[in-house]
Amino acid sequence: MATKEKQIFFCKECGYESVKWLGQCPGCKQWNTLVEATAVKKGNKIVRDKAAAKPTLLSDISVDSQDRWSTKMKELDRVLGGGIVRGSLILVGGDPGIGKSTLLLQVCKNLSDDKKVLYISGEESLKQIKLRAMRLGEFKNPVSMLCETDLDVIKESIKEYKPDVVVVDSIQTMYNAEVGSAPGSVSQVRESTNVLMQLAKGMQITIFIVGHVTKEGVVAGPRVLEHMVDTVLYFEGDRYASYRILRGVKNRFGSTNEIGVFEMRETGLMEVSNPSEYMLSGMPEGASGSVIACSIEGTRPILVEIQALVSRTNFGIPRRTAAGTDYNRVNLLMAVLEKRAGLQIGDCDAYVNIAGGMKITEPAMDLGIVMSVASSYKNKVIDNSTVVFGEVGLAGEVRSVSLAKERIAEAQKLGFKKCIIPKSSLEALDNSFVKNLKGIELIGIRNVAEAIALI
Numbered sequence: 001m002a003t004k005e006k007q008i009f010f011c012k013e014c015g016y017e018s019v020k021w022l023g024q025c026p027g028c029k030q031w032n033t034l035v036e037a038t039a040v041k042k043g044n045k046i047v048r049d050k051a052a053a054k055p056t057l058l059s060d061i062s063v064d065s066q067d068r069w070s071t072k073m074k075e076l077d078r079v080l081g082g083g084i085v086r087g088s089l090i091l092v093g094g095d096p097g098i099g100k101s102t103l104l105l106q107v108c109k110n111l112s113d114d115k116k117v118l119y120i121s122g123e124e125s126l127k128q129i130k131l132r133a134m135r136l137g138e139f140k141n142p143v144s145m146l147c148e149t150d151l152d153v154i155k156e157s158i159k160e161y162k163p164d165v166v167v168v169d170s171i172q173t174m175y176n177a178e179v180g181s182a183p184g185s186v187s188q189v190r191e192s193t194n195v196l197m198q199l200a201k202g203m204q205i206t207i208f209i210v211g212h213v214t215k216e217g218v219v220a221g222p223r224v225l226e227h228m229v230d231t232v233l234y235f236e237g238d239r240y241a242s243y244r245i246l247r248g249v250k251n252r253f254g255s256t257n258e259i260g261v262f263e264m265r266e267t268g269l270m271e272v273s274n275p276s277e278y279m280l281s282g283m284p285e286g287a288s289g290s291v292i293a294c295s296i297e298g299t300r301p302i303l304v305e306i307q308a309l310v311s312r313t314n315f316g317i318p319r320r321t322a323a324g325t326d327y328n329r330v331n332l333l334m335a336v337l338e339k340r341a342g343l344q345i346g347d348c349d350a351y352v353n354i355a356g357g358m359k360i361t362e363p364a365m366d367l368g369i370v371m372s373v374a375s376s377y378k379n380k381v382i383d384n385s386t387v388v389f390g391e392v393g394l395a396g397e398v399r400s401v402s403l404a405k406e407r408i409a410e411a412q413k414l415g416f417k418k419c420i421i422p423k424s425s426l427e428a429l430d431n432s433f434v435k436n437l438k439g440i441e442l443i444g445i446r447n448v449a450e451a452i453a454l455i
């Protein structure tokens with residue numbers, strides 16, 4: 001019986017399927033992301049009666065703690081929830097050039113001590129990989145390399161070589177002959193992931209998949225596969241700044257509340273075990289508009305410097321920019337300052353920047369932004385042994401934030417002398433904790449007017 005080829009439309013952002021073309025994807029609400037593709041033909045399978053599967057009792061399932069392997073990079077292990085799990089499928093996403101291949105090559109290097117590792121590249125030649133590997137230092141143990149994009153060949157190679165860990169760089173270059181469309185299209189990327197998933201579960205191999213985040217073009221982004229894999233990690237950071245942040249977005253084997261901080265050096269990615277120190281290096285001394293705020297990234301407090309520059313505008317409409325933080329939030333906080341604290345900043349240009357290129361949108365940064373804007377406007381310096389945090393409401397009140405203890409402890413650890421925090425957070429602290437604090441003064445405030453009076 002001749003079957004007609006079926007055409008289906010896929011969203012290349014989120015993988016939403018539709019039988020007709022739509023301007024806006026109902027799944028992710030993006031415009032113009034639906035592309036046409038041929039639906040995968042499954043063939044005429046003969047359906048037989050199947051034997052019933054036997055359920056297992058939950059109490060009979062044993063979990064072997066040996067099934068987690070350390071990557072010997074503490075920051076990566078932390079994001080993964082304590083190491084990689086045998087037989088899991090891990091997606092590493094990120095912009096091109098951010099360092100995904102470098103990270104995974106380093107993982108291969110570390111794991112090759114006691115594991116059989118296979119690195120499959122569909123993007124670079126063996127020579128290019130070798131050149132990168134040479135920058136990373138000496139590889140003591142063998143790591144096998146394969147340049148291939150045909151998934152059937154890859155499948156056979158994996159079955160024959162029987163590795164413990166496989167890296168597939170990148171999923172968008174993989175090609176499955178059964179699927180008619182071009183490599184990188186939604187149906188190709190999904191089918192390829194499916195095949196890898198079966199290999200990982202069937203042979204108990206840990207597979208890392210690299211996925212590029214794409215803004216334009218017909219290449220499907222990693223979001224299409226998020227629901228299929230066990231763990232999703234995103235690599236972020238400014239291409240021009242040297243630090244990189246690895247964020248867990250999904251993890252079937254641990255919490256997603258963790259980040260790993262790395263620095264890109266000549267010799268590959270180095271772990272940054274104390275991000276606060278790193279972020280605060282090179283701070284200006286005695287400059288107005290500079291404030292140190294404390295944000296929680298994952299479960300770790302990180303101190304960052306907020307800089308603001310406020311000056312009278314030369315044009316009718318004041319200009320405002322926010323780098324590293326939410327633009328609308330900065331505008332809102334400036335309106336609160338004007339209305340609740342009586343600062344005449346409505347006709348001022350304002351530039352707010354988080355130094356170091358980090359992106360932070362936590363509400364606890366509000367008080368820091370407010371104080372840096374006020375400090376720059378009044379041209380008065382806030383001494384740089386002070387740390388501030390707190391959320392600011394529309395009535396100008398300073399509201400309490402979570403994990404106040406951890407933030408204060410981080411400030412104390414780095415030798416800060418003063419902490420300006422919400423009064424309600426201060427009152428909620430245990431007495432014993434406050435008593436044991438040495439060399440750091442806690443100042444609780446109720447509203448922005450009190451904060452400004454401190455400047």
Ligand code: TYD
Nearest residue numbers: 096097098099100101102135265266267268
């Ligand atoms: P890469 O891992 O190729 O990025 P991706 O796979 O995410 O596209 O990293 C590319 C960048 O990293 C490139 O701009 C060079 C830089 N880099 C270093 O700074 N130091 C190094 O040791 C290596 C290997 C790369």
Ligand code: MG
Nearest residue numbers: 100101123169
């Ligand atoms: Mg790469």
